[in-house]
Amino acid sequence: MSGIGSALLNSLDIGLLLFIIAVGLNIVFGVLNIINFAHGALYMLGAYLAFTLINMVGMPFWAALLLAPIGVAILAVIIDRVLLRFIYSRDVADSLLLTFAILLIINESVRMIWGSGIQVVQPPQLLSGSVQLLGSSVATYSLFVIVIGLILLAGLWYLFNRTRVGRIMRAAALDRDMAEALCINTRMVVTGVFAFGAWLAGVGGVMAAPMRALDPGMGDKIIIESFIVVVIGGLGSFPGALLGAMVLGLIHGFGGRYLPEVNLLLPFVGMALVLLFKPHGIMGKGATT
Amino acid sequence: MKSKILMAILALVIAGLIAVPWIASYFYVFIFTEILILGLFAASFNLIFGYTGMLSFGHAAFFGVGSYATALVLIHLQWPFLACLLVSMGASALLALVIGFLSVRLNEVYFAMLTLAFGMMVFAIAYQWRSVTNGSDGLAGFSLGSFGLGLDLTLGNPSVYYHVVLGIVAIASIVLYVICRSSFGMILKAIRQNPERVSFAGLNVRTYRLVAFVIAGTFAGLAGGLIAPFLRVASPELLHWSMSAEPVLMAILGGTGYFLGPFVGSAVFVLLETWITSFTESWMLVLGIILALMVIFFRKGLLGTLIDWWMEVKK
Numbered sequence: 001m002s003g004i005g006s007a008l009l010n011s012l013d014i015g016l017l018l019f020i021i022a023v024g025l026n027i028v029f030g031v032l033n034i035i036n037f038a039h040g041a042l043y044m045l046g047a048y049l050a051f052t053l054i055n056m057v058g059m060p061f062w063a064a065l066l067l068a069p070i071g072v073a074i075l076a077v078i079i080d081r082v083l084l085r086f087i088y089s090r091d092v093a094d095s096l097l098l099t100f101a102i103l104l105i106i107n108e109s110v111r112m113i114w115g116s117g118i119q120v121v122q123p124p125q126l127l128s129g130s131v132q133l134l135g136s137s138v139a140t141y142s143l144f145v146i147v148i149g150l151i152l153l154a155g156l157w158y159l160f161n162r163t164r165v166g167r168i169m170r171a172a173a174l175d176r177d178m179a180e181a182l183c184i185n186t187r188m189v190v191t192g193v194f195a196f197g198a199w200l201a202g203v204g205g206v207m208a209a210p211m212r213a214l215d216p217g218m219g220d221k222i223i224i225e226s227f228i229v230v231v232i233g234g235l236g237s238f239p240g241a242l243l244g245a246m247v248l249g250l251i252h253g254f255g256g257r258y259l260p261e262v263n264l265l266l267p268f269v270g271m272a273l274v275l276l277f278k279p280h281g282i283m284g285k286g287a288t289t
Numbered sequence: 290m291k292s293k294i295l296m297a298i299l300a301l302v303i304a305g306l307i308a309v310p311w312i313a314s315y316f317y318v319f320i321f322t323e324i325l326i327l328g329l330f331a332a333s334f335n336l337i338f339g340y341t342g343m344l345s346f347g348h349a350a351f352f353g354v355g356s357y358a359t360a361l362v363l364i365h366l367q368w369p370f371l372a373c374l375l376v377s378m379g380a381s382a383l384l385a386l387v388i389g390f391l392s393v394r395l396n397e398v399y400f401a402m403l404t405l406a407f408g409m410m411v412f413a414i415a416y417q418w419r420s421v422t423n424g425s426d427g428l429a430g431f432s433l434g435s436f437g438l439g440l441d442l443t444l445g446n447p448s449v450y451y452h453v454v455l456g457i458v459a460i461a462s463i464v465l466y467v468i469c470r471s472s473f474g475m476i477l478k479a480i481r482q483n484p485e486r487v488s489f490a491g492l493n494v495r496t497y498r499l500v501a502f503v504i505a506g507t508f509a510g511l512a513g514g515l516i517a518p519f520l521r522v523a524s525p526e527l528l529h530w531s532m533s534a535e536p537v538l539m540a541i542l543g544g545t546g547y548f549l550g551p552f553v554g555s556a557v558f559v560l561l562e563t564w565i566t567s568f569t570e571s572w573m574l575v576l577g578i579i580l581a582l583m584v585i586f587f588r589k590g591l592l593g594t595l596i597d598w599w600m601e602v603k604k
Contacts, residue, residue: 035398086585092397093344097541097584100534104577112571220530224409227402235399264417268410275391275403 006136007253013142015249016149017207021222022229023156023241024200030173030236031193032088034095038079040223041106042198046072046205047214048114051121061124065206072202073195080194088190103219111216123210145207152203153242160238169193173236228267232274234284243282306455310448322451324552324559325458326515327535331543331551332465333508334536339545340469341501342481343393344401346533347408350388351381351506353528354411355513360428360523361421369437370444374457374514381510382503384411389502394495405530412528427524431517444518454515461511466548468504477501509536538576541583544590553592 025039036042049068053059059067079102087094122128123141130137160166171179172189180186204222212218225248233244251270255263274282309321330352337343355377362373392403415422422428433444436453443449468474479487480494488494517523526532535558536551543554561579566572587594 029398035402083581083585093342093401094584094588096344096346096398096401097537098581100537101577101580101584104573104580108571108574108577112574224406224530227406231399231402231406261417264413265410268406268413271403271406272391272410275395279394 003136003257005133006138007257009133009138009142009146009253010256011246011249011253013145013149013211013249014252015246016146016153017204017211018225018229018248019242019245020149020152020200020207021204022226022233022245023238024197024204025226026230026236026238026241027169027200028194028197029230031169032095032190033092034084034088034099035092036194036197037096037099037223038102038106039099039197039201039226040219040221041103041110042072042076042201042219043205043208043222044110044214044216044219045075045106046202047121047209047218048110048119048205049202050206050209051114051119051214054121055119061127061210065203068206069199069202072205073199076195076198077191080191084194103223107216107219110219114214114216116216119214121209121214127210141210145211148207152200156238225267228271231271231281234281237281237283240281240283303459307452310451315447318447318451320559320563322447322454322519324556325451325454326512326519327539327559328552328555329458329461329515330509330512331536331539331555332462332548333505333512335540335545335548335551336465336469336477336505336508337498337501338537338540339550340474340481341477341498342397343498343502344397344537345404345502345505346401346530346537347388347404347406347411348505348509348536349528349530349532350408350411351385351509352513352516352532353415353523353525354384355381355510356517356520356523356527357415357422357428357513358510359514359517360431363431363433363518364428367434369435370433370453370518371437374511377510377514378507379510381513382507385503385506386499389499389506393498393502405533408528408530408533412525412530415525415528422525425525427522427526429522431521433518450519454519457511457515461508462552465508469548473497473500538580540590541580542590544593546589547592547596550590550592554590557591 021039021043025036028034028036028039046068049071050061050064053064053068054061083098083102084095087098123144127141127144130139131143132138133143158166160170168179168184168189171182171184172186172193176186179189208218208222229241229244229248231244232247233240233242247270248267251266252263255266259266278284306321306325310318313321330348333351334345334348337345358377358380359373362368362376368376388404388407392400392407395403416425418424436442436444442453444453469477476487476492476497480497484494487497513527516527539554539558540551541554542557543552544550561575562572565575569575583590589597
């Protein structure tokens with residue numbers, strides 16, 4: 001029983017972290033109609049910036065959680081204004097290629113700045129212990145990730161459904177020309193949404209830093225996971241991202257514990273199954289040609 | 290007149306390629322072997338990307354499976370090399386049929402993500418199925434025996450192997466070219482430009498895409514079968530998605546609109562990599578910057594831009 005309980009908690013913290021990252025990818029796709037291949041690289045950048053702020057500058061974890069994602073978002077504004085503006089009117093394939101080029105540039109820059117070795121970020125004192133829960137000991141940090149994940153989930157839901165900014169974003173996603181006709185500065189919306197997506201990736205990176213070792217390949221790993229989440233849940237769907245992330249979280253939480261020989265394979269099997277029966281993802285719509 | 294000049298240039302290039310082992314050192318024989326194999330890999334990719342308009346990020350799955358197939362046959366059965374290559378093509382074709390069946394019905398963004406994920410699935414299998422694939426170390430310690438067809442060739446000699454690769458890549462390219470120029474190839478081009486219209490004309494777009502995907506996978510498998518004896522190892526890196534990115538980059542670099550574009554891309558890619566890695570480790574950074582510039586400003590690739598420019602000048 002305690003095994004199942006801790007596997008469940010483990011699934012929840014992996015799932016919510018994945019949700020934060022994948023929902024950023026989804027929002028950017030929804031409004032900009034581009035798949036940001038560099039999303040994982042931005043996540044990695046968030047983690048490494050936190051590493052520098054905490055271990056080099058000596059800031060507390062909380063300050064890094066606040067500042068590092070903003071740094072990532074600022075970089076995203078630059079990327080948008082300097083590079084992406086050329087390809088918004090082009091084929092989707094071009095945006096994949098260009099963001100892939102950005103991924104190569106960020107990956108290699110990280111390797112140059114921080115080295116290819118593994119770096120470690122310690123969780124803050126307050127969260128470094130463990131607590132007894134459901135009959136087993138759980139890392140306090142996992143609970144913290146779950147709490148932050150739930151807060152962000154609620155915040156995003158509120159933003160999209162209850163605020164003017166959220167309505168503008170959804171309007172731009174539905175019909176950009178129409179939004180423009182209604183005096184919405186869609187150029188600003190596009191840059192803002194791209195930066196917001198990057199901010200979410202950055203938050204995910206900082207949150208992941210104390211749980212996982214930092215290495216220059218971490219972004220590539222997460223982008224594939226995010227793709228699987230999006231495929232399972234449905235591209236551009238907010239509840240889909242949550243569902244997909246939870247499914248993948250469960251696969252990791254239980255697969256890693258009970259089926260260690262095939263745990264690398266399981267996410268792909270889940271994805272293939274969803275595709276066979278629901279090609280657009282469980283919550284998706286209109287992806288077939 | 291223009292086409293005559295182009296044919297003359299092509300003939301010169303082919304003559305030069307045949308003469309490489311006699312006029313250049315072993316170092317360049319190795320480099321040109323790699324250019325040819327990766328060129329075939331990229332050309333097979335361009336059948337689905339440049340011609341059919343499907344951006345796959347998992348093409349290395351077929352390349353890697355092809356290399357594992359040849360390595361496994363050489364280790365366990367010691368068949369002639371030609372038979373190994375046929376096994377490689379068969380294995381890749383079968384895999385392409387399965388992955389293609391699940392992927393081709395989805396539009397380009399989904400398609401790119403799916404092929405990437407399936408490619409990584411094959412990578413994960415090669416990584417974890419230690420008893421067959423030897424895990425992260427990969428398969429090594431195999432040697433080439435006979436060539437097949439009763440031909441007496443010392444395949445261990447790099448120059449001989451280069452000529453074998455040149456011959457096989459040439460034949461495969463001609464077959465691919467014929468496919469591209471056939472009515473089937475024309476339909477693929479039409480699918481890239483306007484899939485709705487093709488399907489209104491009564492053709493099953495999904496079937497055409499699947500067939501193109503399987504053909505591309507088969508030729509990538511052939512390229513994989515050629516690379517294993519060249520590298521003397523079949524390792525999971527050949528299946529990794531960074532390997533899938535190489536044909537994408539080569540096709541973009543050379544030009545996706547021309548049949549020979551991926552070969553030009555492969556040559557520039559390998560030569561540039563050799564040159565840049567001789568003085569800096571950050572080859573990927575340079576590559577990223579080049580790719581960004583190509584996508585933004587020279588979407589037609591080097592060959593496309595050159596031919597456009599030449600047509601302008603020679604008017």
